[in-house]
Amino acid sequence: MKRSLPIFVVLAALLVAIAVANPYFLDPPAFLAFVKRAAPLVILAAGQYFVIVSGEFDLSVGSLVTAEVVIAARLIDGTAAATWPVMVLLIALGLLAGLVNGSVTTLLRVPSFITTLGMMLILSGAVFLWTGGSPRGALSPQFRELGRGSLGPVPWSVLILVVTAAAAIWAMRADFGRTLVAAGDNDRAAALSGVRVPRIRTIGFMISGLSAAVAAILLGGFAGVSAQVGQGLEFQAITAVVLGGVVLGGGRGSVVAAMAGAFTLEALFTLLNLYGISGALEPAVQGFIIIGAVALGAVNFRRRRPAVA
Amino acid sequence: MQIASRRLFAGAALAGLVLAVAACTSDTPTTSAPSGSTPAAEAGASGKGTGEQSKFFVQADYDAQMAMRTAQPTGPVDKPWEQSIDPELIDTAAYKKPGPYHLCFSNAAVNNAWRQVGWKSMQAEVSLHKEIKTFTALDAEGKDDKQISDIAELQTKGCDALIISPNTTATLTPAVSGACPKVPVIVFDRGVQTDCPVTFIKPIGGYAFGAEAAEFLVGKVPPGGKILALRILPGVDVLETRWSAAKVAFDKSELKVVGVEFTDGDAAKTKSIVTDYIQRYGKIDGVWMDAGATAVAAVEAFEDAGQPVPPINGEDQEDFLKKWSEAKLTAIAPTYPTYQWRTPIIAALKILNGEQVPKVWNLPQPAITQDKLASYLRPGMPPLHYALCGCENLPGYPEKWGGTS
Numbered sequence: 001m002k003r004s005l006p007i008f009v010v011l012a013a014l015l016v017a018i019a020v021a022n023p024y025f026l027d028p029p030a031f032l033a034f035v036k037r038a039a040p041l042v043i044l045a046a047g048q049y050f051v052i053v054s055g056e057f058d059l060s061v062g063s064l065v066t067a068e069v070v071i072a073a074r075l076i077d078g079t080a081a082a083t084w085p086v087m088v089l090l091i092a093l094g095l096l097a098g099l100v101n102g103s104v105t106t107l108l109r110v111p112s113f114i115t116t117l118g119m120m121l122i123l124s125g126a127v128f129l130w131t132g133g134s135p136r137g138a139l140s141p142q143f144r145e146l147g148r149g150s151l152g153p154v155p156w157s158v159l160i161l162v163v164t165a166a167a168a169i170w171a172m173r174a175d176f177g178r179t180l181v182a183a184g185d186n187d188r189a190a191a192l193s194g195v196r197v198p199r200i201r202t203i204g205f206m207i208s209g210l211s212a213a214v215a216a217i218l219l220g221g222f223a224g225v226s227a228q229v230g231q232g233l234e235f236q237a238i239t240a241v242v243l244g245g246v247v248l249g250g251g252r253g254s255v256v257a258a259m260a261g262a263f264t265l266e267a268l269f270t271l272l273n274l275y276g277i278s279g280a281l282e283p284a285v286q287g288f289i290i291i292g293a294v295a296l297g298a299v300n301f302r303r304r305r306p307a308v309a
Numbered sequence: 310m311q312i313a314s315r316r317l318f319a320g321a322a323l324a325g326l327v328l329a330v331a332a333c334t335s336d337t338p339t340t341s342a343p344s345g346s347t348p349a350a351e352a353g354a355s356g357k358g359t360g361e362q363s364k365f366f367v368q369a370d371y372d373a374q375m376a377m378r379t380a381q382p383t384g385p386v387d388k389p390w391e392q393s394i395d396p397e398l399i400d401t402a403a404y405k406k407p408g409p410y411h412l413c414f415s416n417a418a419v420n421n422a423w424r425q426v427g428w429k430s431m432q433a434e435v436s437l438h439k440e441i442k443t444f445t446a447l448d449a450e451g452k453d454d455k456q457i458s459d460i461a462e463l464q465t466k467g468c469d470a471l472i473i474s475p476n477t478t479a480t481l482t483p484a485v486s487g488a489c490p491k492v493p494v495i496v497f498d499r500g501v502q503t504d505c506p507v508t509f510i511k512p513i514g515g516y517a518f519g520a521e522a523a524e525f526l527v528g529k530v531p532p533g534g535k536i537l538a539l540r541i542l543p544g545v546d547v548l549e550t551r552w553s554a555a556k557v558a559f560d561k562s563e564l565k566v567v568g569v570e571f572t573d574g575d576a577a578k579t580k581s582i583v584t585d586y587i588q589r590y591g592k593i594d595g596v597w598m599d600a601g602a603t604a605v606a607a608v609e610a611f612e613d614a615g616q617p618v619p620p621i622n623g624e625d626q627e628d629f630l631k632k633w634s635e636a637k638l639t640a641i642a643p644t645y646p647t648y649q650w651r652t653p654i655i656a657a658l659k660i661l662n663g664e665q666v667p668k669v670w671n672l673p674q675p676a677i678t679q680d681k682l683a684s685y686l687r688p689g690m691p692p693l694h695y696a697l698c699g700c701e702n703l704p705g706y707p708e709k710w711g712g713t714s
Binding site: 033134222223225231270273 | 419420421422425426570573574575576577579580581582584585588589603605606609613628691692693711
């Protein structure tokens with residue numbers, strides 16, 4: 001509780017600040033629009049959490065999102081009938097990318113920072129080679145519906161976010177979550193007590209890949225095809241998770257806080273935009289947050305360590 | 310684990326509480342909303358909301374481009390890529406030599422749809438001319454240092470003429486100056502700070518693009534209307550000129566520019582920004598864009614908000630033209646025509662043939678207006694295809710450009 005509390009206070013403060021600048025913000029439609037916009041990042045942060053809490057990183061999600069959107073556009077090419085098969089394919093591709101990341105990291109013992117950095121470069125290179133920087137084809141209106149449309153007043157993305165969040169919370173409460181955290185906290189101890197660490201970490205990567213696939217479906221739906229769609233998302237997701245108080249290196253932090261971290265980041269961007277602060281500042285702000293949050297976490301950690309021991 | 314679940318539960322409960330508290334605070338400000346406007350609205354430096362003029366703005370260039378917009382180009386009407394405005398012809402007899410020729414091309418990059426379309430048109434133009442025996446092209450992949458070494462490398466290949474599309478203006482200038490004494494050089498798209506190339510080929514320019522779109526909005530949006538200007542990113546000369554010309558037009562008008570935002574050329578970000586502005590101001594009366602790639606995303610933001618789409622400008626990309634036609638938008642599409650990629654090949658052959666060419670080859674830069682929209686719609690072409698490719702009669706069209714007939 002102590003760890004997750006600050007993020008909710010910060011989030012609340014930001015939401016109030018936005019509401020002061022823009023009184024319409026807390027009207028249900030406007031607030032739902034905000035949640036809708038945040039949904040892809042929140043889902044990515046949830047996926048990233050599963051990797052980070054198990055003691056690894058996933059830097060490949062941004063280019064995975066781009067690759068998925070570009071592939072979807074090329075394969076669907078505007079035909080409605082192709083929509084659902086392609087969505088299934090995207091999910092499979094996301095899981096496959098996670099499986100490769102996880103296997104290379106755990107079986108070949110390549111540090112995940114390098115594995116997923118390599119995956120990021122491979123995917124972005126492949127997308128560039130395939131499209132030459134200008135994606136072809138188009139997404140069908142049916143595909144766009146999930147990111148763009150809504151069920152009554154509630155956008156589909158918000159519903160998908162709720163389902164994802166529920167599934168993530170459920171997974172972390174189940175045995176799976178416990179062993180994942182144990183693997184991140186101390187993988188040798190976990191292995192000695194019977195946890196199959198490589199397998200559980202690989203599943204963490206696959207969940208991250210899956211979250212990238214879902215985020216790609218929502219982002220592609222929201223704004224259509226673009227070769228820039230996933231740019232920088234990996235760092236936004238990691239920033240969000242760290243902001244949520246999840247310890248880099250694994251073993252500590254909650255998925256709810258990680259998702260709250262993503263909402264906070266999105267709220268911060270919204271606030272900056274409301275005050276007319278240029279978008280160029282966003283990466284700088286992110287940089288400060290990620291260093292500040294980790295530094296702050298380290299300070300807490302040192303203080304707490306003797307008590308634990 | 311027991312502890313962890315409790316922590317989770319408490320976290321969720323707290324989240325609920327926060328939302329509840331936040332929901333309460335919404336009541337008071339909402340009622341006062343109509344009278345209150347946001348602080349950002351008044352932030353504009355000049356009162357028109359357009360801010361300071363760009364440091365890239367050069368009055369003489371601006372005036373020259375404004376004059377060229379109305380000038381009559383010389384050359385064949387059905388081949389705008391061979392036309393030129395106010396040509397100052399120079400003699401090229403010194404370069405005359407018999408064929409067959411080896412042409413070389415140092416390309417800045419092929420990293421966006423505009424360059425993709427142009428590059429394909431250039432290759433097709435090469436295939437039209439039997440006298441070109443070899444065509445060597447090197448792609449600098451958007452890197453100045455690679456282009457500098459590319460240009461040096463091409464000088465050793467025995468090129469009869471060297472075409473250069475510079476990645477950036479200042480950094481590539483010495484490399485171009487170095488090549489000029491050895492081989493006839495043709496520069497196109499972005500310029501360099503030397504007049505040593507035999508000819509410099511370009512459409513009218515960025516000021517003309519920005520002014521065309523801004524003047525359209527000034528004509529269509531009632532006085533006092535709120536304009537949102539969307540730019541890709543600051544500090545790039547070819548984009549700064551577009552905005553600075555629009556600023557001149559808006560400053561002279563009765564319109565109010567409520568925001569100038571940077572989109573990074575990202576569709577999702579564009580859509581979010583426009584959605585924010587619709588929410589903040591209730592209504593936006595016109596949208597100005599410095600490039601068309603994210604115009605459809607901007608249009609969709611209005612559609613998704615359930616509002617009529619105000620007058621807007623895009624570019625000659627098919628996705629925007631299609632949206633314009635289907636949604637019956639009030640729109641205009643200024644262009645930076647991709648047909649300019651054909652011209653350097655034609656110029657190179659003219660030079661090697663000893664024919665006169667303009668020192669600065671200003672190509673016409675038409676805007677697509679409502680009455681001409683239908684003639685530029687190409688249903689079989691990819692969404693990011695540029696309608697002013699001038700490629701319809703080239704071999705391999707439409708398949709080579711990604712289209713179907």
